[in-house]
Amino acid sequence: MPVTDQSAAQTEVTRRKFYVAMIYGLWSLIAAALSIPAAIYLLIPPKLRKMPEWVEAGDVSQLEPRVPVEMVFRQNRVDGWKIQSEKTTAWVVKLSDGQVVAYGPQCTHLGCAYHWDDNRNDFLCPCHTSIFGVDGAVISGPAPRPLDRYETKVENGRLLLGPLHQSKEKA
């Protein structure tokens, strides 16, 4: 009887389609249930344990205007499951308007340590010769933005540093 044969074959095809759809569907669900948590685990930054506190960098009462000084201080940094106490430096300078600013110690190009060149009166990065003015602005070289600045406040002549901020302006 060709009719029943045909319907049996039809059923077989439907069943096969169902199996294949289920195989793909269930494996997709498993893959999603494993890969989404994995992506969250790896990509979402961990909860920060503490707000960064103000750190004392040193005495700025004797600072001469427009002469940067490298200040070295200890700072606690949350590093994964540890809190590291590490030596940090900041270039501190009193600008013409009397404002005291503190620059992060790394060149904004690729993170090399720059230094103050007394002869040129500029900040000079030895890696790719980026040059920054005393106000942190890029004078020449590949640096993409001015020097990063710490949040600062001065209490009784002592300089307190907050978090380091990237400058928004372009070079």
Added chain:
Amino acid sequence: MSWLDHRTGIETAIRNFLYEDIPASSGWHQVFGSIAVFLFLVQAFTGALLAFNYAPTPGDAYNSLRYILTEVAGGHLIRGLHHWGASMLIVVVVLHMTQVFLYGAYKKPREATWMVGVVLLLLTMAYGLTGYLLPWDNRAYWGSVVATQIASHIPLVGPYMSRLLGGEGAIGVVTFARFYGLHVLLLPPATGVLIATHIYLVRKHGVAPAPGDEVKSVKKFYPQQAFKDTVAIFAAFVVLFVMAAAVRVPLERLADPTDTTYIPRPDWYFLFLFQTLKFFDGPLAVVGSVILPALAVLALLLAPFVDRGQVLRVTRRTAAFGIVALALAGWAGLTVAAIATTPKPDNTVAIDYGAPTDWIGLSPQELAGVGYFRKENCASCHSLEGKPSVGPDLASVPIKKSAAWMIAHFKHPAAMVPGSSMPAIQLSDAQLNALAAFLLKLTPRNAEALSNAPDFALQAALLYQAKSCGSCHQANGVGMKIGPPLNGLARRRTRTWVAQHFANPEALSPGSFMPPYRFSQREMDNLVAYLFTLPD
């Protein structure tokens, strides 16, 4: 043929794999092997993820695991998957073996497939043994002490075994490194090779047919059996995922080799072995620790050579069912006996270090404030998590009022905030002071971590305040320094000493003018446990 297949042959290989001929009798009873392979891959995947945030040395392991559990997004789930996946893998591997055993599927010519499977079972257990140490909490440390001691008592090779495991004398950095190395470097490739061998042998001999089925027409693995395997794997995965998400795996306190009160227990699947040890004393101990387990493994390995008759229908293999029932009863009996004889740990003074424990840094006064907050049911009107509530959220906006203002407000709410419907709080000034001190400490970041302080600590802090311990002692930087500071007490004294000291200070510290205190057993447990949580 596609471009890729022409170059690599990958599509043909996959097709050959999926369109394997299997007996027409194949079905749901043969899904366990696939689940086991799947779970092994889940373990490898979650294990690698854990390793990305885990430092495998005793100094850092515990802290990095705490970091995974309390700070890394999704860390709890990943660790849960790895932890429960391990248990589930053991269950599934045993079910797989049981099925093969019941059906007599290990008979000629499939003996080698079975024997490789037995080795894979042992490897699965080796993961459990080595992985147990890695959290480096008290449970891990003491459980592994027992395991390495057993290994060192094996006749002849015992000393070499303990040298290999680095467990000579005590468990330390060397043992830890060896366990970690085994767990992540040696066992996984060994398992991979053996699984490949196992599957190769299954393919070589074909899936075992039911008796009488040998001549019947065969079917293809794909898609019908592949569908059944997929559904079974999915079901197992759902169970695993729900357990990982819902069942907390507690992290105990940091491994303490000097803790004489700890009752070591292995993971549940080793409890039957642990219980067996209790039946053999003195020189016979080796029977329970080595000889019986070795005989059991030997019996498993040789099973296909002992049971050599014609393959029978599974329903007619009564002896096999008898053996499985006997093994199950023996295992269950030993496990239940082990659980029954385990002294109940005092959970009321246990801290789950898998959750944030910032409350440990609070002063006793502030902690008592948490106690009043809970006792006065403040949370019924004031949210701490930014949820909508009747009264203002106390954590999301920093409180800018003084403690004096808050105390006045607690006493006469409407007088300070006109129109407030808050009822006056009936507490003494000192108690209101504590409540204000806690509320002033709240930030959105720490609200959850501070308010999840366990009950025993709150009770202890309330007692501490009631007895004015702070008039003589300093705790977490608050209090007078007439008596010794209480931070670091856990390092200096034992719990028993502290409890006896409360009853009669003069007897234990001659010259002390601390008055004696009488506490109920509950109060004493709470207070001593709390004092021992104070950080160094």
